[in-house]
Amino acid sequence: MEFNLYNLNYQILYSKEVLTMNYCKNCGNKLKEGAKFCAKCGRPIGEQTESKSRSGKKETDGSHESKPLNEGSAKRRKKPIITIIALLALLLLGGGYYYLKNIYLSPDKVVEGFAAAVEGKQTNKVRAYINDGQREMKATAEQTEAFITYLNDNPKIYSDLYEDLETEANYYKEDFHSYEAGVDMNNLANVKLGGKKWGIFDHYVIEVQPCYVNITSDYSKTEIQIDGQKAGTVSDEAEELFGPYLPGEHTIKAVAEGGYGKVTQSDKFDVSSLEDRTASSQFSWDDYFLSIYTNEDEAVLFVNGKSTKKKLKEIDEIGPLPMDGSVKLHAEWKIGKETLKSDTVTVKEGMYSADFLFDDVDTYDTEVSSEEDEDSIDERLIQEVIYTHYQHITDNHFEAAYNLFSSEKRSSLSLSDWSKGLENNQSDVVNSVSVKEINGSKAKAHIVMTSYDDHKGNTTLVQQWEGDWHLVKENGSWYLDKAKLTKISSKTES
Numbered sequence: 001m002e003f004n005l006y007n008l009n010y011q012i013l014y015s016k017e018v019l020t021m022n023y024c025k026n027c028g029n030k031l032k033e034g035a036k037f038c039a040k041c042g043r044p045i046g047e048q049t050e051s052k053s054r055s056g057k058k059e060t061d062g063s064h065e066s067k068p069l070n071e072g073s074a075k076r077r078k079k080p081i082i083t084i085i086a087l088l089a090l091l092l093l094g095g096g097y098y099y100l101k102n103i104y105l106s107p108d109k110v111v112e113g114f115a116a117a118v119e120g121k122q123t124n125k126v127r128a129y130i131n132d133g134q135r136e137m138k139a140t141a142e143q144t145e146a147f148i149t150y151l152n153d154n155p156k157i158y159s160d161l162y163e164d165l166e167t168e169a170n171y172y173k174e175d176f177h178s179y180e181a182g183v184d185m186n187n188l189a190n191v192k193l194g195g196k197k198w199g200i201f202d203h204y205v206i207e208v209q210p211c212y213v214n215i216t217s218d219y220s221k222t223e224i225q226i227d228g229q230k231a232g233t234v235s236d237e238a239e240e241l242f243g244p245y246l247p248g249e250h251t252i253k254a255v256a257e258g259g260y261g262k263v264t265q266s267d268k269f270d271v272s273s274l275e276d277r278t279a280s281s282q283f284s285w286d287d288y289f290l291s292i293y294t295n296e297d298e299a300v301l302f303v304n305g306k307s308t309k310k311k312l313k314e315i316d317e318i319g320p321l322p323m324d325g326s327v328k329l330h331a332e333w334k335i336g337k338e339t340l341k342s343d344t345v346t347v348k349e350g351m352y353s354a355d356f357l358f359d360d361v362d363t364y365d366t367e368v369s370s371e372e373d374e375d376s377i378d379e380r381l382i383q384e385v386i387y388t389h390y391q392h393i394t395d396n397h398f399e400a401a402y403n404l405f406s407s408e409k410r411s412s413l414s415l416s417d418w419s420k421g422l423e424n425n426q427s428d429v430v431n432s433v434s435v436k437e438i439n440g441s442k443a444k445a446h447i448v449m450t451s452y453d454d455h456k457g458n459t460t461l462v463q464q465w466e467g468d469w470h471l472v473k474e475n476g477s478w479y480l481d482k483a484k485l486t487k488i489s490s491k492t493e494s
Contacts, residue, residue, distance in 0.1 A: 107169035107191050107204040114206045115162055121148050130246070133192055133205030137244045146227065147208075150248030157272055161188050165206070172204065188247045188272060210244030211271035215252065217283040219320060223255040234283075241278075247271055254283040256320045260303055260327055263288050263320040289319030290329075290347065291395045294356040297384055299333035299342065301356075307332075312356060313387070323349040331356035353395060378478070379435045382445050382471055385478050390428040390449060398422060406472045406479040426452040426460065441473040447485075455492055464489040 023030055029040035037044055110129075117125035127144040139147070151158040168191040192207040215224055220236040227250055234240045234254075252267045269279035292301075297313030304327060312331055321327050327347040333340045342356040385404055392401035398419040402410065431448040448466045455461040467485035471478050 107172040108166065110204045110206065111162075111165045111169045111191060114165070118148055118151055118158070121152065123148065129206045130208050133207035134210070135207075136210045137246075139208075139246055142227075143246050146250075147246040147248050154272070157188070165189065165191055169204075172202075208246060209277055211247050211274075211277045211279070212241055212243030212245070213250070213252070213269050214239050214241055214278060214280045215254075215283070216240075216281075217254060217256070217285070219256045219258075219283075219285045221256075222283060223257075225253040225255065227251055228253075243278075247277070252281055256285055256288070258320045260318070260320075261322045263322050285320045287352075288321055288323060289317045290321065290351060291317045291353045292356070293353055293388075293392070293395065293397065293400070294331060294342075294358075295384075295388070296331075296333050296356075296358045297387070299331040299340075299356060299358070302330050302332060304328055316391075318354070321347050323347060323351070329354055329356075333358055353397070378438050378443065378473075382435050382438075382443055382478050383433045385471070385480065386433050386445060386447060386469060387430050389480060390430050393422060393425060394427040394429075404480055406481040407474060408472075409479075409481055424454040424461075426454060428452075431464075436468070443471045443473075443478065445469050445471065449485075459492045459494055462491050462493055463487055 024038040024041065024043060024045075026043040027038060027041040029038055031038065031045065035045060114126070114129045116122075117129065123141055123144050126148055127139055127141060130139045130144065130147075151161070164187045172191060172193065187209065189206055189208040192205050193202060213226070215234050216237065216239045217234040218237060222234045224231045224234055224240075224242065226242060226245070231242050232240065249268055249270045252269065254265045254267070256263045263285070265283050265285075267281045267283070269281055271277050271279050292312055292315050294312045297311060299312050301308045301310055301312060301315060301318070303318075318329070325346055325348050329345040329347065331342040333342075340358050342358060345354045345356070347354075389401050389404045392398070392404070399415060402415045402418060405413075429450045429452075431450060434446050436444045436446050446466075446468050448464070450462065450464050453461045453463070464487070465485045466488050467483065469480055470482040470484075472481045473479075
């Protein structure tokens with residue numbers, strides 16, 4: 001019901017007409033119901049005090065105009081009529097005020113209207129309720145639809161919310177106009193006194209509590225999309241807060257691009273059970289990187305047939321890469337005028353490394369060029385076998401690293417016994433290699449390397465080593481035989 005002055009005026013005029021029909025229009029005497037004549041003056045009911053001629057002039061007795069009888073009594077008769085009309089007006093105004101304050105604009109009616117809109121999936125009405133009571137955000141139609149769907153798909157959550165709103169409305173009806181009176185700010189939504197309506201009536205609103213999400217990524221410049229809309233970017237290991245959003249289930253899409261195609265991950269968050277209304281989501285991209293293994297570090301990496309112009313020795317790992325078979329890798333090694341090509345690696349889910357191997361490396365190495373003497377060739381091969389050995393350890397390719405030991409060393413030390421000492425290893429980094437001597441099938445190289453191992457209390461043990469590796473040449477290839485390394489420094493890092 002909508003209250004306005006037009007309705008009031010109509011009621012007053014109608015009441016006046018009804019009232020005047022119960023009194024004689026000539027003398028003001030109260031008439032009995034169904035009377036044909038006034039009992040006091042004898043006038044017929046409905047006859048005018050003064051008759052008019054067809055010409056519109058008053059009829060006279062020829063001497064003077066007739067005057068109304070008892071003019072003072074007529075004025076007295078008007079006073080109760082005015083009083084009654086005023087009382088009716090006050091009643092109508094009071095009734096309208098009561099209706100607007102205690103029924104139409106009451107907190108429980110606001111709750112009922114909100115619930116009916118949610119259950120009827122009336123997006124525009126629900127949105128109007130939300131935005132009327134929301135200060136931190138303005139809900140869009142899409143967000144509101146998702147919120148309605150969430151409540152209808154989760155009847156228990158909706159039922160609890162409705163009961164909470166009803167309880168809060170009752171507190172307000174009992175004049176507990178403060179949140180301390182029983183309003184739980186951990187609810188998805190609350191009834192709130194939002195000021196005055198038309199400057200007179202208390203205005204109650206539904207205040208939906210907004211939600212947020214903290215997002216981290218271990219890859220720099222990760223693009224974040226929430227519910228299909230770009231929300232921003234996250235830097236490497238930096239936590240970023242996104243929001244506000246309406247309560248409910250939201251979809252996060254993280255996009256990483258490393259120059260080899262876009263890689264995406266998805267996650268969902270729901271804050272309905274969280275007191276602080278803040279969810280968290282972490283994205284790790286380790287599974288989208290491949291470590292590189294090759295028997296020729298000078299080879300150049302190709303991605304989908306296009307050269308990266310990077311030698312394999314310059315690449316520890318490559319990624320992030322789509323794992324759907326759309327990326328193909330291979331390496332090319334130029335030997336004089338001849339170019340050798342490795343097998344093509346198709347990147348698929350579950351892969352963690354890519355091997356780029358070339359047949360008869362030693363044969364090509366010894367025949368590279370007449371300008372290159374045998375010692376310089378051996379020197380390069382010795383350096384490569386040392387770097388490759390420690391890279392295998394870092395990549396947890398323990399068997400491949402073990403196979404670079406000499407036959408004598410392998411016969412005296414099993415793979416299982418040797419690999420036990422590497423259980424805590426994180427990585428081994430060769431800082432430098434210099435070949436000190438080559439004497440036929442024997443050689444000695446000086447190395448400086450750093451090992452990183454898991455330590456107590458989630459710390460890392462960092463140790464630097466320096467010393468010599470003795471190598472032997474077997475079947476045309478160099479193998480690690482004996483090591484004499486000394487620890488020159490040790491520290492822990494958090």
